[in-house]
Amino acid sequence: MELWHDRILVLDFGSQYTQLIARRIREAQVYSQILPCTVPLATILAYRPQGIVLSGGPSSVYEKKAPSVPKDLFDQGIPILGICYGMQLVTHLSGGDVVKAPHREYGRAELVIDDRSDLFKGVGEGGSTVVWMSHGDRIERMPPGFRSIAHTGNSPVAAMKRDDHKRRLYCLQFHPEVAHTPEGSTILRNFVYEICGCKPTWTMQSYVDTAVKQIRDQVGKDRVICALSGGVDSSVAAALTHRAIGDQLTCLFVDNGVLRVGERDQVQKTFASQLHLNLRILDRTNQFLDRLKNVIDPERKRKIIGRQFIAHFEEESKKLKGVKYLVQGTLYPDVIESVSFRGPSATIKTHHNVGGLPARMRLKLIEPLRELFKDEVRVLGKELGLPDEIVWRQPFPGPGLAIRVLGSVTKERLAILRAAETIVEQEIRAAGLYRDIWQAFAVLLPIRTVGVMGDQRTYENVIAIRAVTSLDGMTADWAKIPNDVLGRMSNRIINEVKGVNRVVYDISSKPPSTIEWE
Numbered sequence: 001m002e003l004w005h006d007r008i009l010v011l012d013f014g015s016q017y018t019q020l021i022a023r024r025i026r027e028a029q030v031y032s033q034i035l036p037c038t039v040p041l042a043t044i045l046a047y048r049p050q051g052i053v054l055s056g057g058p059s060s061v062y063e064k065k066a067p068s069v070p071k072d073l074f075d076q077g078i079p080i081l082g083i084c085y086g087m088q089l090v091t092h093l094s095g096g097d098v099v100k101a102p103h104r105e106y107g108r109a110e111l112v113i114d115d116r117s118d119l120f121k122g123v124g125e126g127g128s129t130v131v132w133m134s135h136g137d138r139i140e141r142m143p144p145g146f147r148s149i150a151h152t153g154n155s156p157v158a159a160m161k162r163d164d165h166k167r168r169l170y171c172l173q174f175h176p177e178v179a180h181t182p183e184g185s186t187i188l189r190n191f192v193y194e195i196c197g198c199k200p201t202w203t204m205q206s207y208v209d210t211a212v213k214q215i216r217d218q219v220g221k222d223r224v225i226c227a228l229s230g231g232v233d234s235s236v237a238a239a240l241t242h243r244a245i246g247d248q249l250t251c252l253f254v255d256n257g258v259l260r261v262g263e264r265d266q267v268q269k270t271f272a273s274q275l276h277l278n279l280r281i282l283d284r285t286n287q288f289l290d291r292l293k294n295v296i297d298p299e300r301k302r303k304i305i306g307r308q309f310i311a312h313f314e315e316e317s318k319k320l321k322g323v324k325y326l327v328q329g330t331l332y333p334d335v336i337e338s339v340s341f342r343g344p345s346a347t348i349k350t351h352h353n354v355g356g357l358p359a360r361m362r363l364k365l366i367e368p369l370r371e372l373f374k375d376e377v378r379v380l381g382k383e384l385g386l387p388d389e390i391v392w393r394q395p396f397p398g399p400g401l402a403i404r405v406l407g408s409v410t411k412e413r414l415a416i417l418r419a420a421e422t423i424v425e426q427e428i429r430a431a432g433l434y435r436d437i438w439q440a441f442a443v444l445l446p447i448r449t450v451g452v453m454g455d456q457r458t459y460e461n462v463i464a465i466r467a468v469t470s471l472d473g474m475t476a477d478w479a480k481i482p483n484d485v486l487g488r489m490s491n492r493i494i495n496e497v498k499g500v501n502r503v504v505y506d507i508s509s510k511p512p513s514t515i516e517w518e
C-alpha cells in the first residue's frame with residue numbers, strides 16, 4: 001500500500017488565496033500543505049517536498065517588516081513557484097528591483113506567452129490567455145540569471161524563470177489559483193507534474209487506506225469514543241474509524257434539547273441500523289434547558305452548552321472501560337487558522353468546544369480529517385458509503401437552536417423556532433437549492449411587532465430567515481434566493497406557525513456580520 005505521497009508545500013505570506021492554491025494542487029491529486037512563511041528552513045526540508053509555492057500577500061518587499069524566507073531556500077534543488085508577492089520576494093532576494101507601480105493593476109489582463117517549454121505547456125495557444133492580476137508593486141529589473149517568459153500590455157515581466165536546470169525557480173505576477181484565470185489549473189499542473197515530477201496518487205481511496213492503517217496502528221486493542229452529532233465532519237470521522245477498528249469504537253450522541261424536529265431519531269436510525277455503528281444516545285434535554293434558563297448573553301449560552309457537553313462525555317466515558325482515545329472531526333481549515341503566520345485571530349464567538357475535552361479526560365486525540373477541506377470530506381464520506389442525507393447535510397452548530405432563539409431559551413420559544421425552521425428547510429429543498437446553499441435556517445427574534453390577521457390586531461413574534469453561500473464558512477454572502485421561494489416561506493411560516501406574524505430576510509454578508517446571529 002502506498003503510504004507516501006508526493007507533496008507540495010505552500011508557504012503563506014498572508015494572501016486571501018493561499019487556501020485556493022492548496023486546493024488546486026489537491027485537485028490535481030497531489031498532496032499539498034500550507035505552512036506559515038516564518039518556519040525555519042530545516043522544518044521545510046523535513047517535509048521532503050517535491051516543490052514549493054510562495055503565495056501572494058498584502059505586504060511590499062521594500063517595507064521594513066516585510067515577511068521573507070531564508071535565501072538558501074532557493075538553492076536546495078527543490079523547484080519553486082513564486083506567485084505575486086512570492087515573485088516580488090524572489091526578485092528582491094536575488095538581486096533584482098521591485099518598485100511601487102504608478103497604477104495598481106487589479107482584475108483581468110491578457111497574457112501573451114513567450115516560452116511554452118514547461119510552465120506554460122499547452123497554455124494560451126490561441127495567441128493569449130486571460131489571467132487575474134491583483135498587485136500594486138511591479139518588477140522593475142529582473143534578478144541576474146532570470147528571463148521573462150510571458151508579458152501583458154502593462155507588465156513586460158508577467159512571468160519569469162531562472163535559467164538553471166538544477167535550481168529551478170518560476171515566478172508569476174498573476175494568480176493562477178483563482179477561477180478568473182481559466183488556464184490557471186493547467187499552469188499549476190505543469191508545475192507539479194512537469195517541473196516537480198509529482199505523481200497523481202493522492203485520491204480519496206488512498207486517503208482511506210492510509211488513514212485506516214494509521215488508526216489501527218495507533219489504537220491497537222484500546223477502546224475509542226467519538227462524539228457524534230450526525231453532521232458531516234463527525235459522521236465521516238466516525239465511519240472512517242469504524243472501518244479501521246470496528247466495535248472498539250463507541251459513538252455518543254447527546255440530545256441537548258436544542259435539536260431540530262426529528263433530528264435525534266434520524267441520527268439513531270441512520271447510524272445504528274444503516275451503518276451498524278455502536279451508538280449511545282444520551283437524552284440530556286432537561287440538564288441543558290435547566291442551565292440555559294433566563295440566560296440571554298450569547299457567550300454565556302455557548303459556554304454553558306460547551307461545559308455541559310463535556311460533562312456528559314466525561315460521565316459516559318467513565319462508564320465504558322478502557323477508553324483511551326477520542327475521535328474528533330477537526331478539518332484542515334481549523335488547523336490552518338491556528339498556524340497562519342498572522343497568528344490566531346480574535347475570539348469572535350466561543351465555538352462550543354469539544355477541544356476542551358481531552359486535557360481534562362486525559363484522552364488522546366484522533367483527528368483523521370485534519371488534512372482535509374470540507375468538500376474533500378464530502379467526497380470521503382461518499383467513498384465510505386455514507387448516505388447522501390449525511391454527506392450533503394448543511395452544517396449545524398453544536399449549540400443548536402439555543403443560539404437561534406435570541407434571548408431567553410424556553411420550550412415554547414424552541415417550539416416556534418422548530419416549526420419555522422422545518423418550513424425553511426422544506427422550501428429550500430423543494431426549490432432544489434439545498435446543496436448550493438451553505439446554510440439556510442430560521443432565527444426567532446426577541447421582539448414582537450404588530451400585525452393584522454382576519455381583521456384582528458396581532459402583536460407577535462418575528463422570524464428572520466438566514467441563508468448564505470460560502471466555501472468554508474469563513475466568509476459568506478447572503479444567498480440570492482428567488483423571490484417566489486422567499487414568498488412561500490413567509491406565507492407558510494405566518495400561516496402555519498402559531499405566534500408569528502412577520503418574517504424578514506437577512507441580507508448581510510460575513511464579514512462584517514456572522515452566519516449565526518449569536
Ligand SMILES: Nc1ncnc2c1ncn2[C@@H]1O[C@H](COP(=O)(O)OP(=O)(O)OP(=O)(O)O)[C@@H](O)[C@H]1O
Pocket residue numbers: 226227228229230231232233234235252253254255256328329354393394395396397398
Ligand atoms: N449533539 C451532539 N452530540 C454529540 N456530539 C456533538 C453534538 N453536537 C456536536 N457534537 C460534537 O461537536 C463537534 C463539532 O460540531 P460541528 O457542528 O462543528 O461538526 P459536525 O456536526 O460534525 O459537522 P457539521 O459542521 O457539518 O455540522 C462534532 O464533530 C461533534 O464531535
Ligand SMILES: O=c1[nH]c(=O)c2[nH+]cn([C@@H]3O[C@H](COP(=O)(O)O)[C@@H](O)[C@H]3O)c2[nH]1
Pocket residue numbers: 302349350351352353395396397398399439473474510513514515516517
Ligand atoms: O459546531 C459548531 N459550534 C459552534 O459553537 C458554532 N458556532 C457557529 N458554528 C458554525 O460555524 C460557521 C460559522 O459561523 P459564524 O459565522 O456564526 O461564526 C457556521 O456554519 C455556523 O453554523 C458553530 N459550529
Ligand SMILES: NC(=O)CC[C@H](N)C(=O)O
Pocket residue numbers: 015055056057058059060083084085086134135136137138
Ligand atoms: N497579491 C499580492 O501578492 C500583492 C503583492 C504586493 N503587495 C503588491 O501589491 O504588488
Ligand SMILES: [Mg+2]
Pocket residue numbers: 229231395396397398
Ligand atoms: Mg454540527
